[in-house]
Amino acid sequence: MALLTPEDLEDLLNKLRQSNETIKASTGKGITEICEEVYGTRPASQKVAIVPITAGNGIIGNFSSSLLAITEYFGLEGYITDHPDITGYHQAVSDGADILLMADDHMFIAHNLKNGKIAANHICTGVIYSEIASRFIHAGSKDVMVIGLGRVGYAGAEHLVKKGFNVYAYDPNTEFMEKAIEELGVNAYDSADHKKFSMVFEATPNANTISEGMITDRCLISTPGIPCALPAELAENGDIDLVMEPLVIGAAAMLYSVF
Ligand code: NAD
Ligand code: 2YG
Ligand code: MG
Missing domain, CATH: 3.40.50.12150 (Rossmann fold)
Structure with a gap:
């Protein structure tokens, strides 16, 4: 960790x-x-x-x-x-x-x-950051993207499913993906579908896990993950709201x- x-x-x-x-x-x-x-x-x-x-x-x-x-x-x-x-x-x-x-x-x-x-x-951080993502006032649907299904991400995905959101998720760890599909009923995110999200909850320890193809022009990205998930060139877009903070919110x- x-x-x-x-x-x-x-x-x-x-x-x-x-x-x-x-x-x-x-x-x-x-x-x-x-x-x-x-x-x-x-x-x-x-x-x-x-x-x-x-x-x-x-x-x-x-x-x-x-x-x-x-x-x-x-x-x-x-x-x-x-x-x-x-x-x-x-x-x-x-x-x-x-x-x-x-x-x-x-x-x-x-x-x-x-x-x-x-x-x-890890549970409280997943719950609160996913909750923040799910409250985006400009969201046009109940679709939420979850990036990372580790300790924090899985807790957030579970919270969103319980709240009735339509959860899409991606983790390169196939065991974690299968568990989330079987136990939570999340949808596997496939970039080939060209689906874009206005609500994103990201919980990985890696940078640049969000790509332009995943997000709508106006979106909310809520992420406890360190370092920043959003590539610098996308972060310059004033219509992307980014909530990212290392300790206090969790x-x-x-x-x-x-x-
Ligand atoms: P974890 O190691 O349990 O899970 C991380 C997951 O991210 C893994 O399953 C990994 O396969 C996945 N992942 C890696 N690269 C990915 C990518 N490109 N796309 C999708 N998934 C990817 O870690 P964790 O305990 O869940 O913590 C996640 C992050 O949150 C860490 O950076 C941790 O330091 C941070 N964190 C922050 C706070 C806070 O208050 N801000 C609190 C707790 C944890
Ligand atoms: O008491 C101390 O100073 C240390 N034993 C604290 C150790 C905390 C280790 N945990 C982390 O760094 C985090 N990944 C978890 C804290 C959540 C906020 N990101
Ligand atoms: Mg925090």
Whole structure:
């Protein structure tokens, strides 16, 4: 799995503000309202403890401080534990924290100790980015394109199918394609069909996964994938709305899903 770098997390709240402007312009609602509608929850003064984790590749610079900034952006009190790992976990529970945020190289979780709810970042990221794509106010149909059916992409495809969208998907991994066709009932995207989409949810670790032939002139591309899926020459087109942000949107969805 591609890990975040400290550089990805620089200037995070400005990146969020830009993304939120695009989300509002293309869906009519901001990220807070969308999270409230998807999860049916609101913050209620929960205390959030962020526990740095040294396992595997270790601490990522700016990761814990970014989670603290996100916590505070959504109106909650938060803090980073003095020590990482088990000692930090013990401190958070002893302090009476309501919600824990912590990540190793494989899982990033939010755990609400008071109501028992637990959220995984890959699921929440898939749900919230696919939800944003599906809300495009200029869409002419219920067709949505999903690019990448890994951990994040599959969760988003499942969310869209459950919401009644007509989901097309592409992943070069044939096992993942077959699973999504059999278990979710998605349509296999075939470029030879020359079908174009105005709503695209992209979740791959690769650049330039979107080609001109896949998208309508006016479209919304919602992507947690790093680096950018949209080739630079297409990104210059002012009619393409691009929602792409490295951490906050997915982390916000995690918090709302455990409130
Ligand atoms: P994953 O490895 O589980 O899945 C990625 C999938 O993309 C694979 O199935 C792969 O076959 C597919 N793929 C690769 N190239 C493709 C192409 N050209 N067209 C279609 N599919 C292609 O990864 P993941 O955990 O699902 O994460 C996906 C991306 O999202 C990563 O870049 C990850 O870092 C990022 N991510 C971002 C956030 C965020 O908040 N912004 C949160 C979680 C993950
Ligand atoms: O506590 C720390 O600083 C580290 N143990 C955090 C490790 C996080 C690793 N995960 C990732 O980099 C992401 N792929 C998942 C985070 C989702 C946002 N893109
Ligand atoms: Mg995010």
